Amino acid sequence: MGMFVVKRVLLMIPTLLAISLVAFLVITLPPGDYIDRLVLEASLDGDYITAAEADGLRKIYGLDKSVMAQYFDWVWNMVVHGDLGRSFSYELPVEELIWDRLGMTTLLSICSMVFIWTVAIPVGIFSAVRKYSFGDYIATFLGFIGLAVPNFLLALVLMYVSFRYFGQSVGGLFSPEYVNASWSFARIGDLMSHIWIPMIVLGTAGTASVIRTIRANLLDELHRPYVVTARAKGMPEHWVLAKYPVRHALNPFVSSLNELFVQIVSGSTIVSIVLGLQTTGPLLFDALRQEDMYLAAALIMFLSFLTVLGTLFSDILLAWLDPRIRRQFNNGGL
Numbered sequence: 001m002g003m004f005v006v007k008r009v010l011l012m013i014p015t016l017l018a019i020s021l022v023a024f025l026v027i028t029l030p031p032g033d034y035i036d037r038l039v040l041e042a043s044l045d046g047d048y049i050t051a052a053e054a055d056g057l058r059k060i061y062g063l064d065k066s067v068m069a070q071y072f073d074w075v076w077n078m079v080v081h082g083d084l085g086r087s088f089s090y091e092l093p094v095e096e097l098i099w100d101r102l103g104m105t106t107l108l109s110i111c112s113m114v115f116i117w118t119v120a121i122p123v124g125i126f127s128a129v130r131k132y133s134f135g136d137y138i139a140t141f142l143g144f145i146g147l148a149v150p151n152f153l154l155a156l157v158l159m160y161v162s163f164r165y166f167g168q169s170v171g172g173l174f175s176p177e178y179v180n181a182s183w184s185f186a187r188i189g190d191l192m193s194h195i196w197i198p199m200i201v202l203g204t205a206g207t208a209s210v211i212r213t214i215r216a217n218l219l220d221e222l223h224r225p226y227v228v229t230a231r232a233k234g235m236p237e238h239w240v241l242a243k244y245p246v247r248h249a250l251n252p253f254v255s256s257l258n259e260l261f262v263q264i265v266s267g268s269t270i271v272s273i274v275l276g277l278q279t280t281g282p283l284l285f286d287a288l289r290q291e292d293m294y295l296a297a298a299l300i301m302f303l304s305f306l307t308v309l310g311t312l313f314s315d316i317l318l319a320w321l322d323p324r325i326r327r328q329f330n331n332g333g334l
Contacts, residue, residue, distance in 0.1 A: 005312070005316065008312050008315065009312070012305075012308050012309075012312070015308055016301065016304060016305060016308065017075075019300070019301065019304040020071075020075060020297065020300075020301050020304075021071065023296075023297050023300040023301065023304070024067075024070075024071045024074070024293070024297050025067065025071075027288070027291075027293045027296050027297055027300075028067050028070075028293060030291070032291070033058070033063050033291060033293075034061065034063065034088045034089075034290070034291045034292065034293070035054050035057050035058050035061065035063060036054075037290065037291055038054075038057070039054055061088060070293075074294060074297065078298075082095075083095075084098075084294065084298040085294030085295070085297075085298065086294060087287075087292055087294065087295040088290070088291075088292045088293075088294070088295075089286070089287070089290045089292045089295075090292075090295070094294055094295050094298045095298075097283065097295065098280065098283070098295075098298060098299060098302065100278070101278055101279055101280045101283055102280055102299075102302055104173060104277070104278055104279050104280075105268065105279040105280045105281070105303075105306075106306065107195070108173075108195065108198055108199065108202070108268065108277070108279060109202075109268070109306070111195060111199045112198075112199050112202040112203040112206070113203075113206075115199050115200065115203040115207070116203045116206045116207045116210055119203070119207050120206075120207045120208075120210035120211045120214065121210070121214060121250075123139050123207075123211050124139075124210065124211045124212075124213070124214030124215045124218065125214065125218060125241070125246060126139070127139040127140070127211065127215045128214070128215045128218035128219050128222065128249075129218075129222070129241070131219065139211060139215075140212075142208070142211075143208040143209075143211050143212050144208070145208070146204045146205055146207060146208030146209075147205060147208045147209065149204070151201050151202065151204070151205060151270065151271050152270050152271060152274045154200075154201050154204060155197070155198070155201045155271050155274045155275050156274065158197045158200065158201060159171065159197065159275065162197060171275055171276035172194065172275070172276045172277060172278065173191055173194050173195060173198075173277055173278055174187070174190055174191060174194060174278075175190050175194070178190045178191075179278075197275065198268070198271060198272070198275055198277060201271050201275075202268055202271060210253060213253055214249055214250070214253055217248075217249035217250075217251075217253070218245055218246065218249040220249075221244075221245035221246075221248050221249050222245055224245070226244055227240060227244055227245055230243075230244060251318060254314060254317050254318045268281050269281030269282070269284070269285060273285065280299050280302070280303060283295070283299060284296060284299040284300070284303075287299065
């Protein structure tokens with residue numbers, strides 16, 4: 001098991017390098033660069049930048065080199081010096097822009113995952129055990145609603161409810177007086193009072209999907225011979241469910257945990273724009289729109305790292321749940 005974790009961690013290095021190369025090349029694929037955008041914006045404002053001035057700006061920003069030379073310079077500075085580059089549009093080091101937003105994105109994703117687990121697993125188990133009951137029909141109906149309603153529409157509804165009935169400031173993760181304040185218990189409490197809206201919005205679709213997955217998997221396990229045998233031995237029903245079929249029914253859910261995490265991270269962009277959240281989504285959107293390649297590449301790298309880390313966590317949790325997989329790990333089969 002330990003060797004498996006070590007191998008997976010070592011495999012993360014070439015994976016992230018490959019992702020960084022693909023991301024950097026894709027960002028530079030559109031015609032033109034940041035300087036061309038500056039020239040266009042200046043012409044629209046009535047100013048003009050000559051070709052010589054544009055070439056000088058390219059040299060200052062390092063855009064006069066080939067794409068591969070720019071990529072290798074960026075990777076070298078990132079790995080050796082910890083320098084992620086400088087944002088063209090914000091005129092600030094990239095690390096000053098992304099750390100706070102990356103932390104907020106990670107916190108929001110974890111809270112959404114916890115919300116999904118807390119709601120979906122008990123409801124999915126109940127829906128399977130009480131098949132075709134009134135509660136099962138309610139859970140199925142809510143599942144279809146959760147899958148059908150777009151996240152941004154649910155965000156708008158919750159924003160209205162929050163403002164209309166609770167008098168809470170709408171949008172963002174902080175009240176206006178705490179946006180630029182230093183961290184304190186009051187700021188943390190204000191964050192907790194705001195984070196529930198995006199947490200529910202991002203978790204709704206995932207909750208609906210997980211409920212249906214666990215229900216279907218558990219229905220396949222409830223009538224297996226080992227469950228019948230455990231009941232025949234007189235084991236309590238709750239112990240039979242928790243010890244055998246529920247653990248097996250969770251395997252497909254855990255194996256798809258990384259996919260769920262990716263959906264939360266990627267799907268948070270539109271929700272973050274609607275809610276005005278200080279996460280990586282709006283920042284990445286602006287960086288891509290403005291061709292701010294170092295900022296966009298760094299954000300894609302860190303989001304990819306979270307995805308790869310989620311895959312590792314999913315595999316470890318799957319091995320903890322299923323002793324058959326642990327046995328394969330110990331035998332070197334995986």
